């Protein structure tokens with residue numbers, strides 16, 4: 001367990017060397033070897049499409065062990081020190097997500113919905129409250145147990161996406177929000193979502209944008225995020241899994257439909273330019289002084305926020 005936290009050491013996994021998990025290219029190389037905990041984490045950049053990925057890549061079994069143990073420990077710590085701000089944040093986030101979903105889907109309709117990787121279940125609960133037949137699943141037992149306890153409607157399951165038994169065409173809407181970057185087989189996972197989606201269904205897919213940060217460097221990497229997407233690599237993954245574009249909400253927040261849906265628009269991207277930009281941005285050393293300055297400002301903002309909330 002401690003091995004996940006001690007700086008300058010490797011993470012306790014063997015993994016296996018892989019080619020690009022999105023485009024399959026063998027043209028990739030190491031771009032960084034540190035993460036935001038100042039631990040050793042080898043990250044490769046694909047020269048063909050611009051995807052960042054952990055390499056060696058943790059296996060399914062290693063990822064399962066991590067989610068069963070480490071995520072649970074972090075979750076329990078959160079409960080030993082219950083933070084009102086954290087719970088409020090999750091609830092506000094669920095409201096905001098429902099609001100954004102309503103830009104592409106009539107959420108007042110009695111929809112069958114699935115939250116792929118539902119965490120502690122706030123969004124499933126929100127959709128159930130809207131009258132949806134709302135489902136979700138989550139690999140971490142503590143999270144999914146919490147989600148199940150607090151969700152009246154629908155079902156929350158525990159386990160990996162590979163084990164979920166939903167029949168084809170089960171859902172009008174699937175949401176996958178800040179989950180895909182945790183998976184070692186993103187195109188297969190997206191293809192499974194496509195299979196579970198009704199022919200006229202909508203997938204709401206969102207990941208962190210590696211181009212969306214002011215400071216780019218080792219701080220943007222950590223063990224849980226085995227993939228680092230930007231707009232074009234996310235679109236490529238969706239296209240390979242058989243999706244077309246319904247609406248681009250932000251560069252890495254997309255509404256997608258099956259590619260045989262009449263509403264499906266083609267993706268327009270420039271992978272060579274993406275790879276080049278990612279290489280340039282993440283190769284430039286960000287000076288330690290810039291990081292210290294950035295974090296002092298961030299801590300200052302956190303303290304002011306806490307004071308305002310009377311803690």
Ligand SMILES: [Zn+2]
Pocket residue numbers: 020021022023024025046047048049050051
């Ligand atoms: Zn690639």
